[in-house]
Amino acid sequence: MNHQALSSFIWSVADLLRGDYKQSEYGRVILPFTVLRRLDCVLEGTKPAVLAEYAAKKHMPGHEHFLLRKSGQSFYNTSELDLPRLLGDQDHIRQNLYAYIQAFSPSARDIFERFEFHTQIERLAKANLLYLVAEKFAHIDLHPSTVDNASMGLVFEELIRKFAEISNETAGEHFTPREVIRLMVNLLFIEDDDVLTPGNAVVRTLYDPTAGTGGMLSIAGEHLLAHNPQARLTLYGQELNDESYAICKADMLIKGQDVANIVSGNTLSDDGHAAAKFDYMLSNPPFGVEWKKVEKAVRAEHEQKGFDGRFGPGLPRVSDGSMLFLMHLLSKMRPAREGGSRFGIVLNGSPLFTGGAGSGESEIRRYVLENDLVEAIIGLPTDMFYNTGIATYVWILSNRKVEDRRGHVQLIDASGFWQKMRKSLGSKRKEMSDAHIATVTRLFGDFTEAEMVTVLDAQGQPLRDADGKPCEPQLVTNTDSPPKPPGGGRLQRVPIARIFRNEEFGYTTLTVERPLRDENGNVVLGLKGKQKGQPQPDSALRDTENVPLTEDIAAYFQREVLPHASDAWIDEAKSKVGYEIPFNRHFYVFEPPRSLHAIDEELKAVSANIMRMLGELAE
Template sequence: MDILQYESKIWSTADLLRGSGIKESEWPSMMMPFFALVMIESRLVRMFDQLKEEIGEEAIAEMDKEDLYDLIRDNGQGYNAYLFERNLTLKDICKNDKTFDLDFSEYLKAFDGETKDLLGVDVNNGDKFLDIRGVIDKLKAKKVLMGYTKDWSEIDLRPFNNSEITTLEEHIKRKWADMSAETAGEQYTPGDIIALISEIIASKIEESNQLLTIYDCSCGGGNLLFGVEDKIKEKFKRFTATYGQDWNDALYAMAKIESRFREDSKIEYGNTLNDDKFSNEEFDIATANPPYGVDWKGYRKSIEDDKTGRFHYLPSVGDGQLLFMQHIISKLNANGLAVVVHNGSSLFSGDAGSSESNIRKWMLDNDLVEAVIQNPTSEFFNTGIYTYLWMINKNKAPERKDQLLLIDASKKFTPLKKNRGDKRVEIDETNRLEIVEALTRFEDCDFARKFSKYHFYYNKQAIELTNPDEDGNTFRDHLPMKTKRDGSEERAKSENLTPVSLTDGETTLREFEVTEFDKEQYADLGEAFDQHWKPWVNALDYKEQPLVVETKSARYHFDNDRETIVKTTKVGEEALGCGKIVVKATLKKKTKKLPERIEITVELTPDTQKDYEIIPFDPDPVTNRSNIEAFMAKYVFKPFVYLDNVVGSEINFNKIFYRPEGLRSVGKILEELSSLEKILASQELGVFE
């Protein structure tokens, strides 16, 4: 039997919701608890049937009832007194409409405590998880509870194994994802992406008697985690154990329910980033599709105070993807492998020196990244953006040391016959195998490029440029030399003037130490400073105004035409080179010797500006410095001094795999123009006719 025959049957349960006027976006939250309910019942009944086969019908019949019930409970998959003690299923309950309300309520209460918590049977002030109680109340208000429950009770999943039920669950979750990104689709990973991740992981593991541990730190409903496990089990006979954590109530509950019917699986509830439930464990394999662009300001303090050492840098509070990445790396054992889904921001967001750039550089410094794969757009149900698979490997082959493979799989897809929300394409098996083959060969091909990891580093060299005048002179050359403590000499940063007057074309200032103010207009000298002197000084512009500073021995102004400071004395004019005339106003507090006052100062400085140059990086310090100097000699023509150099890191697929559109031939263009002329001529003839 094909379990997918039940897909349409399950989906038909929403007919009553539609007829009751319940919005389509609410259907997933109302279908999830009932899907979980029939899934639990079918698996419990199947578990009991298997127990009968193992022990024997006769032995079961002869057992003390309490011993039998304890045996069922010890299986750890759940318990329901209605099922095992009264032999009543959900379908049986729905046969009697007179006792349905009471029986259904008692049936739900007959589950074990954990199942009731996950379903949300007894909702208190805590977590609702699947909130079946809230859904029941809504259905009662619409007077469709019994009909809705009856529809679900007719879905019999007993003949199917865990993997088959998981397959059906993924299909149903995908339909929910089409409807609402706020529910099951929030972290739903398409089956073809799961298959690709599984193939990648399978290509790196070998048959062994050792247990293979698989971890997902943001497992959602578990479709990625369990999907990877099932695919690996298809290829290998290895024993596996799955571990997952999520803090979405409904999705956690779905994953937790699923985990109870797997041989070795543990799902925990909570926020991985500030409450890691597996803090003392490491894993062989990790996979995740963490949320994109979700901020972490709500738990910022706990992240900043984290003592585990897993977060080497904290990215922008607006996007926590790289927090998840650092966490995942910390959870891998010495030979661990991870394949993680991200959007493009993890590749290139953040400038050199930013936390995002530093996280990427830290990953490359430690040679953790083996490959990055660009998926096609329109792959996910709720977004059409590009997504990327990061392959993290703590045990890279020696020949791949310090190497990184980029795979552009953006064209490796087949169109879907029918769109599924935003999902319009899928990576089919043929393309998946080609991608994995490229990864295995680890060589250049038409859609893959191998690089040294240092290809993705760059220098962000800060420099201080000094602007020259039209003759190439700067005011810096006129500054006096100063002797430093170590005996070396350097030029002064500026020259202070002692002005006797300052003119801006409208106002002439002769008092440079102000203690008086208009008491009718200002309450005190501080208010006069804030409202008059400071704004006036800030508005002075030596380039835009005829600003003239006069001292006892000379006058200074800026000549815009020649871009130079001009000094005029009795002897004549002297061009001092390009520079700035800086006027400052400072409010000085009262001292024992001096009253409160406003000091107006004037200084001459070189005309400098800070600039940055982006220069390719070389891991050899001598070569790197030589490359920087060669770049400056070739491209920077103004006088400058070196400031800090910061090494950044980014991975930009567009720069590497950009394919410009081919130009049409001249003949083709002329042919099209001739065709257009004929069309226009025929239209004109038609008008005149």
């Protein structure tokens, strides 16, 4: 049974709840019962051994360690009950279910406390639904031999997506599509041969400050083990939403990770890993969500700790807190002398360009670019996420760049790398194939520029293959030889990957003043202090100019301003340095319009055709 069919089967429980529960409340029952059944099935094989060990050693101090060893997991249950056995005593199912949950080890019991499962048990019992719901889940086979961890993660995500749609949750607040995570994980590890080399027993740490249900952590771990089974990746995370946190914790329990590394709470106001540094990090923070609730704590840290805290570079506008997570991850980077770090974060378009020189957003961009931390930014297709169709970008940052990358940023436009899904899931209508992911990974790994080249014939149409179909565009890197066009034809080039120097994204905003004049047209001069005898500026004529950092300001002013305003000057006290990354502008390709003659000829042909059809109607 695939994950969609399985989640549909679980969703059928909603038929029992209808009437007693609102649609938006279904998840409060279905999610904890799904987790309970999964834990049930995971422990089934070792349950007799655990019960025997418990009977023999329950009075011994530290007997928990023996039980963990017998269970073969990082959790256990000392009750003889499980969901199928609970059905044998319908009259006492409520009391027995409580006893069963209390018999879990503390880390597993906390999961159900996060779900506030006791509230739902009481509510279901009062509505005479508890036995019926338990019966449904008791007959679902969630054994690891039937449903592996990866499929189980997809089941949870599918359920949460449905609940999010019903509840009209904020866009981007839930999980990241699996193919986007695979892409990010590829980019994270591709340059680290020591980690990916089979047999190399390295130990690394991975952190996600917006862990959700743990999808990013899980896929990163699976990716690394697939390449190097001897490698050990210790996973860390923090999650604000209690339901997502509970699922993430359950997933980590089953995978044998230390669940103490998964912390509940708001990452921005209450950092659960305050003193920690990590080798790798991944994050998909909420898009366009305001941070007013944590504004007091964040501003206090910014003002009191500065660069000794997490938010030294600056603060973005309160309406969008995604760049706060970017700075949070920067603060978690291991120093370069200790091996450094690399992280990937998904952001919407606004962090690329929002805010002028001196604004919080610009100062954050300035910090990461002037400190040479940005390796690449990848533009993803629209309609890739379940709750929003907006354009999104993956930023890859590192403080251990290889020599070729130093001082540069690679931009990759992968917005055209998608295929249509057979069935839309919420706002998600597109997906990246394995081939698309491999192409982006190769472009990043080779640190190369590239173009998508289409061969056009003499009429400006794409060449066709033997079957008469237009030939696919060809990806050409700066080390490849481009195809040759036929006689009279040409190559249509669309940039896909470009490399820039860090300073090419910077500019200086100049304040250009012009003199104030009296009614006779004479320049008004200052009468006091430093302004005595100096021309006074006319605020009505004040203007600004953005001069690229790669240009000389004096030469620019001489060339662009003075020919049009010979009396102008620069108020240097007001000059500010800013940074922006106009991603789309760097990939725009100008297509010249058709000639007027061609348009006239087409209009004549259309007009003649219309007159001919009118004549036929008149006959």
